[in-house]
Amino acid sequence: MTKLQVIERIRKDCEEYGHGRKKWWAENLGIHQQTLSYWLHGQRTPRAYQVQQIFDRFSIMNKPEEAQAWASLLRNSYFNHQTINQQILVTAIKTILSSTTVEVRTLAFLSYILEVSDIEELYDSNSLLRNRLGWLLEMSGKQPNFRPAKTQYKPIINAPGSFSNPKTIAYLKKTQTPIGKRWHIYDADLSQIKRSFIGRLSTDR
């Protein structure tokens, strides 16, 4: 993706979400809002590492509806004691983790089914999504065959309040687990929710 294409995607995203989105982007990229305005008006261009950062950010910006649809599919299979294809499970996991944030019950459910599945490897070329996959593998008692990429800390859970608010950051740091810290993710403990699941979602190959 070129610099111009990246800027165009940000412009479209800001138009779609409306008020406050430029601020959101500036916070996420760790830049001043004015810098973003310069980019959007063609007065300056982002540096190569910033283009990569934006490109990575888009990898975890799926619409929540898409994640919900996949989560519902897995949930229905679980309730109906159905066997699910392993490749479908991998696609579901990657799509759900590509949402900006995910409800903790869904994360616990994914971790629970991954734990009892034969899946040992999950990978993506985008560093933010790859870190999330590594995090999920480790939360599910599996050993990823890649190391955490050095990225900004991003929340995978829903934060109460704006990410720029110090109280929100304090909350996220309080709930973060050591595994989340290693993978540069603001997460929460899943073990208690996982203990509440009783069924088993089996997979085939």
Place this chain on the structure above:
Amino acid sequence: MDDYQQIVEFLKAIDEAIEEAVALYVIGGGSITLALDHLNRTEDIDVVGVGQNIIDLAGKQSELAKKYNVYIQKISEIGFTAPRDWRDRAKQINLGLSKLSIFCADIHDVILGKLARMQQKDVDDIMSLYEKNYLDIPYLLQRLNDNKKELLNIEYRNNAKLAFEQIFNKKLIFREGQAKLT
């Protein structure tokens, strides 16, 4: 089949299995799923003061739980940190059952219960209910002030502040034992 349908089927199975009338007072995520948001997810149905016969029949180790992947979780009366009169405000849900009566705690009382723990799943629930416009904030404040015993607990007050300030964008202060919005 979604969580709501699954829970309804599970409750119908309990209804068919019992011989005498039983009232279940549901709190927590189960109450949200049954009374308000059918898309809400929950693994267990928290019931206050449920009898051992129901736990034997539909608790975590039961055959019904294995069949439906949902179960009844017993919660003690003091384990639900809502005002004392919460049962009076609970709403009866009509699921076409003959022996089982289902009462769901008022959603504002459910939130007051969640403020005691304020784990991430509680934050998710409160945010979701607020975003879907299910909450009446002045009424929630009134119920918070009815929850006198909990207001003495500093951690509870801090969690209430977190919810009001960070999720509802309302600044909450405590003065003379009362919660007020500024």
